[in-house]
Amino acid sequence: MNGIQAFLEVLVAGETRYLFGNPGSTELPLSDALAIDPRLEYILSLHELPLLAMADGYAMASGRLGVACVHISGGLGNAMGMIFNAYREGTPLLIMAGQQDRRLRFQEPAMESDMVAVARPWTKWAAEIDRVEDVPVAVRRAAQVALTPPTGPVFLALPVDVQL
Numbered sequence: 001m002n003g004i005q006a007f008l009e010v011l012v013a014g015e016t017r018y019l020f021g022n023p024g025s026t027e028l029p030l031s032d033a034l035a036i037d038p039r040l041e042y043i044l045s046l047h048e049l050p051l052l053a054m055a056d057g058y059a060m061a062s063g064r065l066g067v068a069c070v071h072i073s074g075g076l077g078n079a080m081g082m083i084f085n086a087y088r089e090g091t092p093l094l095i096m097a098g099q100q101d102r103r104l105r106f107q108e109p110a111m112e113s114d115m116v117a118v119a120r121p122w123t124k125w126a127a128e129i130d131r132v133e134d135v136p137v138a139v140r141r142a143a144q145v146a147l148t149p150p151t152g153p154v155f156l157a158l159p160v161d162v163q164l
Contacts, residue, residue, distance in 0.1 A: 003132040004029045004163040007096070010139040012039050016067055020055040022048050024071030026098025026111065029163035048075045052082030052095070059091050065143055066093045072100065073113040076155075080122070086153040087122040092146040093153040094139075095119070099128060101160040119155035128157035135162065 001009070007030075011019070020043045023031045034042050045051035048070045059066030070079045076097050086093050100112040119126040125145045129138045135158070142154040 002029070002164055003129070003135045003158065004033045006132065006135040007139055007158065007163075008033055008037060008040065010136050010143070011067060014065065014140075014143050016065060017041060018043055018058060019067050019069060020045060020051050020058070021069040022046065022051050022071055022075060023069075024075060024098065026072040026100060026160050027069055028098075029160065030069060030098070048078035049082055052079045052086070052093075055093055056082060056086050056089070056091050059086075059093055060089070064092075065146055066091065067096070068093060069096045069098075072098050072111045073115060074111070076115050076118055080118070083119065083153055083155075084122045087124075090151045091153060092151040094142050094146055095123070095153055095155045097155070097157050098163065099157040099159040102130070103161060115157045116155065122153070123155045124152040126155040128159070129162055130159070132162050 019040045022045050052068055055066035055068035070076055116126045116128050142156055146154045
């Protein structure tokens with residue numbers, strides 16, 4: 001099982017039904033996995049602001065964990081206003097962003113950034129997963145933290161090589 005399959009397995013085990021997403025290059029493994037996995041309905045958005053608004057509204061209306069997948073760096077930046085709102089509202093959201101393949105970091109890829117530091121001020125917990133073995137534990141912890149009162153958003157960065 002690869003990292004993105006483990007990510008989806010934990011979400012499905014937690015009875016997640018919808019995944020709100022804006023796909024990009026660092027989320028291609030997720031897009032590929034969702035194309036063949038009928039257990040989650042993918043709600044497409046072409047920009048992160050309405051994407052987070054949809055996930056936020058779903059979580060508030062249903063009382064369930066909202067799951068939103070944003071694009072790397074700039075996509076997280078686009079989502080920050082709604083992440084701030086979710087933080088202030090106490091909305092239980094799991095926000096995931098793909099991260100650059102770690103093997104490319106010394107080449108300073110254009111989209112790579114410290115997304116955890118960006119997300120941390122307006123989330124209950126933020127982390128980057130560095131090992132595929134840690135994906136299930138990190139996703140379960142993120143969901144538990146988001147849903148534990150006082151509820152609120154959490155953030156996970158998932159490098160492409162860990163996804164694969």
